[in-house]
Amino acid sequence: MNELPQQLANGLALGALYGLIAIGYTMVYGIVQLINFAHGEIFMIGGFGALTTYIGLPSGISLFVAIPLMIIGGAIASVGVAVLAERFAYRPLRGAPRLAPLITAIGLSIVLQQLVWGWYPDAKKARSFPEFTGESFKILDNLIIQRADAFVLVLAPLCMLALGLFVSKSRNGRAMQATAQDPDTAKLMGINTDRIIVMAFAIGAAFAAIAAVVYGLDKGQIQFEMGFILGLKAFTAAVLGGIGNIYGAMVGGVVLGLAEALSIAYIEEIPGMQQLGGGAWANVWAFVLLIVVLLVRPQGLLGERVADRA
Amino acid sequence: MTALLEVEDLRVAYGKIEAVKGISFSVEAGQVVTLIGTNGAGKTTTLRTLSGLLRPSGGRISFDGKPLAGYPAHKIVALGLAHSPEGRHIFPRLSIVENLRLGAFLRTDKAGIEQDIERAYDLFPILRERSKQAAGTLSGGEQQMLAMGRALMCQPKLLMLDEPSMGLSPIMMQKIMSTITELKSRGTTILLVEQNAQAALSLADQGHVMEVGRIVLSGTGEHLLHDESVRKAYLGED
Numbered sequence: 355m356n357e358l359p360q361q362l363a364n365g366l367a368l369g370a371l372y373g374l375i376a377i378g379y380t381m382v383y384g385i386v387q388l389i390n391f392a393h394g395e396i397f398m399i400g401g402f403g404a405l406t407t408y409i410g411l412p413s414g415i416s417l418f419v420a421i422p423l424m425i426i427g428g429a430i431a432s433v434g435v436a437v438l439a440e441r442f443a444y445r446p447l448r449g450a451p452r453l454a455p456l457i458t459a460i461g462l463s464i465v466l467q468q469l470v471w472g473w474y475p476d477a478k479k480a481r482s483f484p485e486f487t488g489e490s491f492k493i494l495d496n497l498i499i500q501r502a503d504a505f506v507l508v509l510a511p512l513c514m515l516a517l518g519l520f521v522s523k524s525r526n527g528r529a530m531q532a533t534a535q536d537p538d539t540a541k542l543m544g545i546n547t548d549r550i551i552v553m554a555f556a557i558g559a560a561f562a563a564i565a566a567v568v569y570g571l572d573k574g575q576i577q578f579e580m581g582f583i584l585g586l587k588a589f590t591a592a593v594l595g596g597i598g599n600i601y602g603a604m605v606g607g608v609v610l611g612l613a614e615a616l617s618i619a620y621i622e623e624i625p626g627m628q629q630l631g632g633g634a635w636a637n638v639w640a641f642v643l644l645i646v647v648l649l650v651r652p653q654g655l656l657g658e659r660v661a662d663r664a
Numbered sequence: 665m666t667a668l669l670e671v672e673d674l675r676v677a678y679g680k681i682e683a684v685k686g687i688s689f690s691v692e693a694g695q696v697v698t699l700i701g702t703n704g705a706g707k708t709t710t711l712r713t714l715s716g717l718l719r720p721s722g723g724r725i726s727f728d729g730k731p732l733a734g735y736p737a738h739k740i741v742a743l744g745l746a747h748s749p750e751g752r753h754i755f756p757r758l759s760i761v762e763n764l765r766l767g768a769f770l771r772t773d774k775a776g777i778e779q780d781i782e783r784a785y786d787l788f789p790i791l792r793e794r795s796k797q798a799a800g801t802l803s804g805g806e807q808q809m810l811a812m813g814r815a816l817m818c819q820p821k822l823l824m825l826d827e828p829s830m831g832l833s834p835i836m837m838q839k840i841m842s843t844i845t846e847l848k849s850r851g852t853t854i855l856l857v858e859q860n861a862q863a864a865l866s867l868a869d870q871g872h873v874m875e876v877g878r879i880v881l882s883g884t885g886e887h888l889l890h891d892e893s894v895r896k897a898y899l900g901e902d
Contacts, residue, residue: 541737544770
């Protein structure tokens with residue numbers, strides 16, 4: 355049976371998850387040129403916020419009611435941490451050499467992981483997360499979509515659409531574009547750029563919380579270290595798509611997700627490459643793709659070549 | 665009666681290096697005042713401090729009767745002080761009309777904003793033709809027009825123009841200068857920083873010559889234009 359449709363669906367769902375997290379890297383980078391390496395932990399904290407919310411809900415509650423509440427609870431936690439991090443860790447370093455906030459971000463990432471590990475009840479091992487139960491959607495004989503995958507495949511495009519409209523049409527969105535292009539001049543227009551920066555962190559964190567709920571529903575568990583590798587992958591997706599470009603984040607995520615899914619399924623069928631296929635090599639192929647793309651298009655798929663200032 | 669802008673003993677430092685070493689001047693409503701001087705004299709630093717992008721290390725600034733010290737830049741615009749920065753700094757990936765709208769960011773009167781966009785187009789017709797085009801695709805002179813039009817969009821009480829003729833062709837320079845003259849005739853109050861001293865002094869009511877962070881000479885534009893030391897130093901005469 356041809357398994358290509360199934361692999362494409364798996365890749366798309368994984369890519370949509372990467373894309374949702376990648377938004378956080380790309381928005382913050384686009385505005386303050388900071389690689390927020392703690393964003394993977396913001397994602398993880400979104401997951402624990404959602405789990406806490408779920409535990410607080412009456413047992414036996416329908417997932418259709420619980421999920422929106424879990425997203426809200428997760429977003430409160432992730433946005434809260436992101437805004438505090440911006441205010442107390444990054445803002446004092448604005449104007450400092452770029453290495454300083456970068457190292458701060460790495461440190462913050464370790465601190466946040468350890469805080470959850472040490473303080474969240476039973477977080478030293480994986481905590482179980484509510485799972486989607488019920489039938490998968492059988493689209494074709496060779497295409498079955500799990501509920502969690504269907505959920506992210508519907509949700510991610512909606513989130514992107516909302517974000518795209520916000521950035522291009524709303525007053526705050528235009529202020530955000532102006533701040534990204536030229537922060538000092540944005541201030542001269544009357545834009546409170548500090549507020550815009552906080553907004554970029556908050557939007558990225560909210561998207562990360564959505565991603566964390568999707569991830570938990572899919573895997574049935576969350577761990578304190580889950581933000582590390584997923585954060586790295588999402589960061590890769592952001593660079594692949596062109597960091598600073600919000601659509602690039604989603605495109606990069608999808609390309610990366612598809613590359614992983616297809617490499618797992620097909621590389622081992624290539625004669626002589628049996629050893630290099632399967633799940634164990636998926637990360638390798640993902641990063642090979644990144645390197646190839648950056649060799650050809652250093653600015654990423656949708657990134658713009660940064661022109662010299664006139 | 666107090667002036668619209670009063671600067672008293674203003675000092676600005678980058679770290680330990682003082683770029684502006686205690687200057688005083690004022691701008692009356694309706695006047696065009698120009699600061700001239702060579703590169704590094706502190707003219708741009710002065711404007712960036714007035715608009716709040718830099719913090720003064722000493723002295724007093726009062727604008728429209730209010731002290732400005734310690735105000736962040738985005739609140740100073742709200743008081744009616746617009747700044748068209750050196751190097752134009754239009755938003756390159758936004759369209760011309762979006763750039764103009766950002767100039768009116770703090771305004772809420774939609775009809776008034778549309779009217780002022782039309783006015784900017786009347787002042788610079790090329791902007792109307794290209795209104796949907798990304799601002800980064802404009803020529804240097806057109807970008808300068810956009811920067812000035814954008815600064816006017818907040819209906820400023822005082823318009824600060826930093827080197828509006830820098831890097832422009834002689835024809836474009838003339839066009840920009842005649843626009844400034846037109847703005848003056850409409851009663852716009854302008855603080856103009858220019859390297860083209862001849863052009864700036866010919867249209868200014870008041871001029872101040874800056875050298876390494878100090879005002880070394882002040883007078884009416886007419887007076888400075890005929891001052892021997894100014895002619896020697898800035899107008900290229902022996």
